Amino acid sequence: MDRESAGDIRFESIMVPVAEGERLHMKRIWREPAGPPVLMLHGAIENSRVFYSESGKRLGPWLARRGYDVYAADLRGRGGSLPHVSAVSRYGQTEAITQDIPAFMERIAAIRKGERQHWIAHSWGGVLMNSHLVRFPEHIPMVRSLTFFGTKRSIRAVNLQRIIQIGLFWNVIARIIVMRKGYLPASSVGFGLGSDDESRKSHLHCVTWAGRARWVDPDDGFDYGRAAGEVALPPALYLAAVGDACLGHPADVRRFMSESGHEGAPYLLLGKRHGNLHDYDHLSMVTHPDATSDHFPAVVRWIESH
Secondary structure (H helix, E strand, O other): OOEEEEOOEEEEEEEEEEEOOEEEEEEEEEOOOOOOEEEEEOOOOOOHHHHOOOOOOOHHHHHHOOOOEEEEEEOOOOOOOEOOOOOOOOOOHHHHHHHHHHHHHHHHHHHOOOOOEEEEEEOHHHHHHHHHHHHOHHHHHHEEEEEEEOOOOOOOOOOHHHHHHHHHHHHHHHHHHHHHHOEEOHHHHOOOOOOOOEEHHHHHHHHHHHOOOOOEOOOOOOEHHHHHOOOOOOOEEEEEEOOOOOOOOHHHHHHHHHHOOOOOOOEEEEOHHHOOOOOOOOOHHHHOOOHHHHOHHHHHHHHHOO
């Protein structure tokens, strides 16, 4: 475990074995080691750095300075997880749901002696978190609250940005790249869609769900949609951004809320006309420097209420 510090907070890299030769990475960020534990999960073609910088900026360090014990997780092959995604990677979102997330949860529980956790996700990370909880409802009591930034499962918004980013890049160009490379090197091919890579299987699973397919596991047919109607997930706060025309369109976020049994849950639409400082987009809603004084306090109030 490597430990560092940034002013008044500390950083620690934790490696979690998950399969033969594969280890997951979590960045623990804290000032008060006994503070409420928070698990943070990134979305597709991203990694945990969406939640923190080594200089102590973004949501993770901001929460740590307010007394929370933060664990920013990297899904298999992403960020600090080893080995990195490559053409030989055989895992996808099924493994993230059934293996990675419980491995993160269990390691935090071991460190914090079973204390209940708060979960925060950006984008596709929220889909994976809800999928895990509806598939393993015995884990629901371990989670106090959920907070999702720009989380949607299916993308049905109709606009130019969707045509370019999803119709052209994600569904066509990315698929051609995956066929040639054996994985999606999103961190190097450009298009400004992400900062990390995706395995062939993970990309295929995401394409399947982001279309009009039912919420059913592409590997084993587990029906998440039906299971969601049979359980009560932890209380959730959903945030969407006015400037997010595609990757987390407000209408798509609301659809996932309903699909998860969270219809009527607290929902914040971030934009100037709603009293915010900016018309945030899919990424800036979690990375903009002004978020700490704009809508992050609402997230803390939500967590504190649970």
